[in-house]
Amino acid sequence: MARVKLVRIAHARSGDKGDTANVGLIALKPEFYPLLVQKVTADRVKEHFAGICLGAVQRFELPNLGALNFLLHESLDGGGTLSLKADAQGKTYSAALLRMEIDIPDDFLK
Amino acid sequence: MIRIANGQGFWGDSLEAPLEQLRRGPLDYLTLDYLAEVTMSILQKQRSRDPRAGYARDFVEMIGRGAVDIASSGIKIVANAGGVNPEACRDAVAKALNRPGTRIGVVAGDNILDRLEDLIAHGVELKSMDTGEPLASILPRVQSANVYFGGEAIAHALAQGAQIVITGRTTDTGLVLGPMIYEFGWKADEWNKLAAGTIAGHTVECGAQCTGGNCQVDWRNLPDMAGIGYPIVEADPDGTFVITKHPGTGGRVTVASIKEQLLYEMGDPREYITPDCIADFTSIQLEQVGPDRVRFSGILGKPATDMYKVSISYSAGFKAIGTLMYSWPDAYAKAQAADAILRERLHRLGLHFDAIRTEFGGVNACHGTLAGEPSPEIAEVVLRVGVRSADRAPVERFTKEIAPLALNGPPTVTGLGSGRPKVEEIVAYWPALIPKTEASPEISVEET
Numbered sequence: 001m002a003r004v005k006l007v008r009i010a011h012a013r014s015g016d017k018g019d020t021a022n023v024g025l026i027a028l029k030p031e032f033y034p035l036l037v038q039k040v041t042a043d044r045v046k047e048h049f050a051g052i053c054l055g056a057v058q059r060f061e062l063p064n065l066g067a068l069n070f071l072l073h074e075s076l077d078g079g080g081t082l083s084l085k086a087d088a089q090g091k092t093y094s095a096a097l098l099r100m101e102i103d104i105p106d107d108f109l110k
Numbered sequence: 111m112i113r114i115a116n117g118q119g120f121w122g123d124s125l126e127a128p129l130e131q132l133r134r135g136p137l138d139y140l141t142l143d144y145l146a147e148v149t150m151s152i153l154q155k156q157r158s159r160d161p162r163a164g165y166a167r168d169f170v171e172m173i174g175r176g177a178v179d180i181a182s183s184g185i186k187i188v189a190n191a192g193g194v195n196p197e198a199c200r201d202a203v204a205k206a207l208n209r210p211g212t213r214i215g216v217v218a219g220d221n222i223l224d225r226l227e228d229l230i231a232h233g234v235e236l237k238s239m240d241t242g243e244p245l246a247s248i249l250p251r252v253q254s255a256n257v258y259f260g261g262e263a264i265a266h267a268l269a270q271g272a273q274i275v276i277t278g279r280t281t282d283t284g285l286v287l288g289p290m291i292y293e294f295g296w297k298a299d300e301w302n303k304l305a306a307g308t309i310a311g312h313t314v315e316c317g318a319q320c321t322g323g324n325c326q327v328d329w330r331n332l333p334d335m336a337g338i339g340y341p342i343v344e345a346d347p348d349g350t351f352v353i354t355k356h357p358g359t360g361g362r363v364t365v366a367s368i369k370e371q372l373l374y375e376m377g378d379p380r381e382y383i384t385p386d387c388i389a390d391f392t393s394i395q396l397e398q399v400g401p402d403r404v405r406f407s408g409i410l411g412k413p414a415t416d417m418y419k420v421s422i423s424y425s426a427g428f429k430a431i432g433t434l435m436y437s438w439p440d441a442y443a444k445a446q447a448a449d450a451i452l453r454e455r456l457h458r459l460g461l462h463f464d465a466i467r468t469e470f471g472g473v474n475a476c477h478g479t480l481a482g483e484p485s486p487e488i489a490e491v492v493l494r495v496g497v498r499s500a501d502r503a504p505v506e507r508f509t510k511e512i513a514p515l516a517l518n519g520p521p522t523v524t525g526l527g528s529g530r531p532k533v534e535e536i537v538a539y540w541p542a543l544i545p546k547t548e549a550s551p552e553i554s555v556e557e558t
Contacts, residue, residue, distance in 0.1 A: 011326040011366065015375035018240050018539065024373020026366070028327070052478050060379050062392050065369050069376050077467065080539050081148055082426060084467040084496030085475075092476040094326070099480050 001103040012094035019079035021090030023097050027066040039102040048100050114343045118142035119317025127340045128172050132179040134356035141285040142189040151423035151537045153193035154254040164195035174206035181209050188285050192276040199276050204558040212558045215272030219552035220257045220279040236542040251424040258419045260385030263551035264288025270555040283311030294347040305389035305411025306349035314341040320371035322361030334360030350407045363402040388412040417543040426538035428505040431496040432512035435525035438489050444520040445493040461504040463497045505533050
């Protein structure tokens with residue numbers, strides 16, 4: 001097994017709805033999608049965003065796009081204009097998720 | 111096939127993009143999205159000071175600059191630039207266009223600010239979709255209240271011969287769906303087609319964010335980002351469409367750039383709810399069919415709900431944010447020390463806040479502890495402290511405690527160029543639902 005950051009196998013975009021941030025995680029190649037489904041669970045994402053995401057994490061699957069969508073509740077210090085965060089709309093949470101490390105088979109990236 | 115362009119992703123987006131869209135090639139429609147959730151409250155304030163204000167002035171300026179192209183091409187324009195005063199916007203547009211005989215349509219009826227008490231009195235609670243609280247709990251603090259209408263109202267205005275349609279608070283997706291409903295004669299229960307038009311609208315509603323803007327894949331190598339092309343939908347009557355951009359413009363339309371935008375601000379992808387339909391994003395099939403051309407097919411939809419969403423804004427206190435920049439050596443330690451000194455001073459002054467938040471730009475402002483510890487040799491760190499309170503006074507006092515740190519705190523500090531931070535009034539957002547029977551679009555089309 002090799003340990004890689006998600007940035008090697010996925011790209012992402014994030015945005016906001018009130019105090020909830022969404023992060024869309026997209027496999028860079030179709031063959032990476034099952035790995036994302038298996039490894040990047042809602043629990044794992046909740047743990048990853050400890051200290052940032054204070055609420056629940058929901059996960060939705062979009063196999064047609066090779067993508068997962070995560071909702072990170074209570075993650076934006078109230079959200080919108082209430083928020084005192086520099087990133088009040090969670091625009092950089094996409095990259096924050098790509099920091100996550102997962103184990104993949106040794107020959108997977110060859 | 112019709113060609114529907116987007117030339118504006120939000121109020122504050124590129125002033126040149128809509129004109130480039132007009133001038134670089136043939137289009138049937140130009141759509142422009144000017145309204146964000148907080149925009150309505152800003153516009154409502156402007157209108158309370160001046161009864162002729164309360165709409166997106168950038169739109170009027172754009173119409174003036176593009177008047178010759180608009181007249182010669184016959185292009186139709188759909189914009190939610192009307193804000194809280196679409197009639198005044200129409201008058202200003204007619205003047206800027208200066209082409210007598212042009213038919214301009216207005217979609218109004220979305221502004222329910224004056225009806226809130228009545229609605230609550232007869233049992234429409236307008237509960238917050240976030241907290242479940244009834245609107246009555248904050249009613250005195252409400253600043254604006256607007257119903258989101260969909261594409262159908264825009265289609266009605268087009269059917270009455272409007273060349274320019276100005277709306278109040280319609281959905282972003284409706285700006286694109288409306289022309290399709292009108293041109294293709296889609297029926298109100300053709301859910302798959304309505305969902306396709308809605309997804310086309312979602313794809314282009316953020317302007318260049320689907321043509322390479324903010325795109326993580328190969329971002330260094332995207333061509334001519336200074337001249338990035340804004341998106342164009344080439345729509346067919348069967349609900350399939352291609353997203354592209356004008357030849358010779360910068361950026362890139364790829365399956366990757368499109369996927370990122372599809373997921374932007376996404377909730378449950380199977381239930382993307384609009385006034386027109388419920389769209390299923392898990393049904394979308396994408397195919398790169400040429401350079402800068404991505405085809406959409408297979409889209410499924412479901413019947414619309416019997417509710418409209420309402421965008422309500424209300425006054426929710428005050429905030430201010432102060433920043434200072436500390437340089438090497440020990441930049442992070444200095445910024446942390448300054449934060450501790452500032453907090454102790456606020457404490458000794460007896461100031462209380464609902465929230466006080468410190469972030470260190472260059473260290474943890476974006477990614478918190480995920481970013482790890484910074485290098486001890488870090489070149490510089492921005493200290494950013496924000497406070498929030500229901501009362502103005504403590505926030506005002508806070509703004510006067512930042513600058514002194516330049517002389518009476520840790521060394522090698524700068525970044526005070528713009529003086530004391532400003533106190534901002536917080537205008538918070540209250541999303542709610544209203545039965546469709548309680549509000550309907552008011553459509554009028556007049557010749558200038």
